[in-house]
Every structure is written in structure tokens, then in C-alpha cells.
Amino acid sequence: MSRLGLVIDIDACVGCHACATACKEWNGQSLMAGGAPDYQPQGAEPSGVWFNRVRHFEAGSYPESKTLNVPMSCMHCEDADCVNVCPTGASYKRAEDGIVLIDPDKCMGCNYCAWACPYGARELDTDQGVMRKCTLCVDRIYDTALPEAERQPACVLACPAHARFFGDFDDPDSKVSALVRERDGQPLMPQLGYRPTNQYLPPRVAPEVPAPAQVQPRGTLQTRLAAMVNRLIQL
Amino acid sequence: MKPALSVIFFTVASGAGLGLTVWVLAAQLSGRVGAADPVFLPAVALAGVLLTAGLLSSTAHLANPRNAWRAFSRFRTSWLSREGVFAVAIYPLAALHLWASVQGLALARLSALALIALALVTVASTAMIYACLKTVPRWRTWHTPVAYLLYALAAGGLLWVALTRSAGPADPGAGWAIGLLAAVALVKLAYYAKFSARVHATLNQALSVPERAAPGKVQGRVRLLDAGHTGGTFLTNEFGFAVARSRAQALRTAMFVLSLLLPAALLLLGQGPLAAWLAALAALAGMLLERWLFFAQAEHVVRLYHGQQAV
Numbered sequence: 064m065s066r067l068g069l070v071i072d073i074d075a076c077v078g079c080h081a082c083a084t085a086c087k088e089w090n091g092q093s094l095m096a097g098g099a100p101d102y103q104p105q106g107a108e109p110s111g112v113w114f115n116r117v118r119h120f121e122a123g124s125y126p127e128s129k130t131l132n133v134p135m136s137c138m139h140c141e142d143a144d145c146v147n148v149c150p151t152g153a154s155y156k157r158a159e160d161g162i163v164l165i166d167p168d169k170c171m172g173c174n175y176c177a178w179a180c181p182y183g184a185r186e187l188d189t190d191q192g193v194m195r196k197c198t199l200c201v202d203r204i205y206d207t208a209l210p211e212a213e214r215q216p217a218c219v220l221a222c223p224a225h226a227r228f229f230g231d232f233d234d235p236d237s238k239v240s241a242l243v244r245e246r247d248g249q250p251l252m253p254q255l256g257y258r259p260t261n262q263y264l265p266p267r268v269a270p271e272v273p274a275p276a277q278v279q280p281r282g283t284l285q286t287r288l289a290a291m292v293n294r295l296i297q298l
Numbered sequence: 299m300k301p302a303l304s305v306i307f308f309t310v311a312s313g314a315g316l317g318l319t320v321w322v323l324a325a326q327l328s329g330r331v332g333a334a335d336p337v338f339l340p341a342v343a344l345a346g347v348l349l350t351a352g353l354l355s356s357t358a359h360l361a362n363p364r365n366a367w368r369a370f371s372r373f374r375t376s377w378l379s380r381e382g383v384f385a386v387a388i389y390p391l392a393a394l395h396l397w398a399s400v401q402g403l404a405l406a407r408l409s410a411l412a413l414i415a416l417a418l419v420t421v422a423s424t425a426m427i428y429a430c431l432k433t434v435p436r437w438r439t440w441h442t443p444v445a446y447l448l449y450a451l452a453a454g455g456l457l458w459v460a461l462t463r464s465a466g467p468a469d470p471g472a473g474w475a476i477g478l479l480a481a482v483a484l485v486k487l488a489y490y491a492k493f494s495a496r497v498h499a500t501l502n503q504a505l506s507v508p509e510r511a512a513p514g515k516v517q518g519r520v521r522l523l524d525a526g527h528t529g530g531t532f533l534t535n536e537f538g539f540a541v542a543r544s545r546a547q548a549l550r551t552a553m554f555v556l557s558l559l560l561p562a563a564l565l566l567l568g569q570g571p572l573a574a575w576l577a578a579l580a581a582l583a584g585m586l587l588e589r590w591l592f593f594a595q596a597e598h599v600v601r602l603y604h605g606q607q608a609v
Contacts, residue, residue, distance in 0.1 A: 110532075117526045118522065123518025144432065150368075155564070170365060174536065181433045182600065256432070265516060
């Protein structure tokens, strides 16, 4: 039994959207996720299904402000209301690793699960008429044909800032558990009581930068004369 | 939330049909109306048509209706599933009741009581589909099921008054129907007073960033810089719907006029069937407006991640 999920370091995330595009690249083809379609990709109003979206925020006001880049995908909640409200049984949470998935063969596309999700993690595939969401790349992480280092979600592998970590939160010695312990990892919107698995490492307060000196020393008569001669020569 | 017309029509039509069912059965139980009365079968037929039209309409918002039959499978956890099971269970029970009523069996009393309970439970389940969602604070309140039940009974009552006036004998139900309309208006006023200025969740809470007084932590009011997409998304389409405050106020006023003042005036002033039918139609129009506002003004918490400061 394990509890798989992601840790996202808000301090390290540069907001480049590489995780989101890597997710789209992998899951757009994936049989497990069933695809993440684009609508009018070259048209006037391009849109489409994304399992992972990066939003950009600012905390505080200048100059004491901090930019927060916040990638959000399914949090694989322990008390996932999206699973509870699903009338068809298409949405389910796996007992063995806690991954929340959708069975597209059972989904009737009623949107009710998307209504129950506070994170906007579920989006309707209007081509197929079924709901889509992050699978935690369940078709990568157990694939023994892949080298062990690549048995991770596509978003984690793609992140150039090492802001994303994948692991088992039930294992106290895992990287994700240690990071949450050391950096005071927080879930998003915990007050709803869904107990999201994914955790976010809050930004650290930047050390204070000393103010630049106000007055430059004038220098001796000799150095000022030398500087004046140099300027004259350059004329 | 996007006000989907198919869902709005479903809640209004099925609610009115189930409300009418309760009125017909209550009249039958009290002995005022029998199965042989000329008003009985038209009333049952109208209730059945309204319920069926509503249920069919609700499948119109499904993206994949082929799997709609599976919606009965999660009775233990999903209010949507429960609503479906209860609504469909009404048909065989109604058939049994009609048969028992026509035959004049004592069983008809029992089946009438069971049908009344089932109709009320179905309307309450419809309301709980919305009231159980923690993500929409404006739905998650006792006002939601109470308003759904009162509206269903009031609309059903007005239809019943219109049907009985058309059939001939004067009906004592008009006073009750007006009382129900007044009650639902009070509930809606209490609801609007409660939700006009209340904050349930803020953007800071949504991102777990303290707004102030958190030494050693990044803090301060959070605002959206960029939502990360240039076009519309499923989320902005489904949850981004907003109605201008002045327009909402005008619609609210129209709702109170249509679903309380106009039907009450028509029933009190006019004694004929035409006034009663007009009153019922006005109330149904007011009910449609109420449901439209119920969706249009509901704010989903995902709006916080799209830049709204509070919901």
C-alpha cells in the first residue's frame, strides 16, 4: 500500500509551463488517460484539455512582493469528493496507491465530478464526451520497460528547475516525505477537508539585500587628476 | 456556474410534476377526490408528463448519454444517483397506485402515502445534488433543499387549483398554494440576505499563503498575475459565468413578482379557471427565473485560482 503524489516547490518553480506541455505531450497519446484533445489549435479561439495548468500569482505589494508560480493538477485527495459524487462509478480511487482515475467506458459526461473538485483538475473531453484528468502517469511509473529513473510522471521529468518531486507519502523516508517535513509542505485549500495528497513547499523569505552605499568617495587629488587626463586623451 | 437550460428545465418541470403528485394524492387521501372524478386522471397525466419531460431534459446536458443507465449504480454515495433511482422508482409505484385506485382497493391508501414520501424524497435529492457540494458555498446551505421543496409544492398546488377549477367544483387549495408561495419568498429573502456580503473562501486561503502576521513566511494579499492561458478553457466556460449586479437585481425582482405577487393576485381576484392557469404559468416562469439565478449566481471556489479574491 502506498500513497503516491507530488511535491511542488513554489520557491523553485520558474513558471515555464514545461510540466504542463510535457503532460500534454505524454497524455495526449496515452491510452490510459485517453487523450487530452485540442480544439481549434490553429483556429481563432484555440482551447483544449489540460491535466496540469500553471497559474501565476503575486503575494504582497512591491517592493516586498513575491511571485508565486503555482502548477496545479489532480491532488489525488484522500477524501476525494469527485469520486463520492460520481453517479456511474466511472471515477475511482485506487486502494493500492491512492491514484484517482476515470474509467472512460463508464463516464456519462455529466460534469458533476468537475463541480466537486476545488482545484479545477478535471476537464471534459467534448470529442469523446468523457471527463479527463491527471493519472499521475500511471502508465509510466509502473512500466518496467522504462529505465528506473524514468518511471516518474512526465511533468516531474520535464521540470528544468527541479521544482517537482514524485514519491510515496506513506514512506517516511521518501524524498517527498522528507521535503514536506523539512520545508513545512502545505496542501492547497485544506479547509474543504478533502485531504489532498499533493503538497506545496511554500516560498522562503529572501534574505535582506543591503542597501547600496549612497555616497561615492571622491578620491585623492592625484587620482582625480589622472582620471581627468584619461578623459582628455580619449577626446 | 453556467446556467444550463436543460438542467434548469429539469429541476422546474420535475419539481412541479412531483409537487402536483403530492397534491393529487393528498386530495385523494382526504376523500375530496376519487379515481372516478374527472380531474383525477388529467392531473395524474400532467404530473407524469412534467416529471418525464424533466428527466428526459436532464439527459440533454450529458456529454455521453449512452452511459446514462449507469447513473443508478452509486446510490450509497452520490445524490445524483439517488435522485435517479427515486425518480425512476416513482413510475412502477404510480402504476400500482393507479391500478389499486381504479379497483377501489384499500392498498391505494398505502401506495398513496408511499408515493407522497417518494415524491418529496426525490425533490429533496435533486436539491441535495447541489447542496452537498463544498466547492459551491452558495449552494451548501439548508435554504437549497427547503426552497426546492417549497417551490415544488407551490407550483404543484397552483397546477392543482387550475385543474380542479377547470373540472368544475371550487377548490379549497388556493389558500394553501398562496401560503406556500409566501413561505418560499421568505426563504429566498433569507437566502439573499445571508449571501449578499459573505466571504466563504479567499484567494490567500486557496493558496495557503498567510495574509499577515506570519513571521518568517512569505505573506501578504495574493493577486493573480496571469491565469496561464490565452483563450477560454473548460473551467472558465463551466465556472466563469457572471451576471451583472444590476441585471441580477432586476431578475430577482421579476422572480418575486412572477412567483409570488402575480399568482396571489390572480387567485384572489379571479375565481375562474383562466386566472388559475395564468397564476400557475406565472409561478412556473418565476421558478425558472429562480433556478437560472440559482446557477448564475453560484460561485465555485475554482474562481479563486482564476483571479477572484473571494467567493
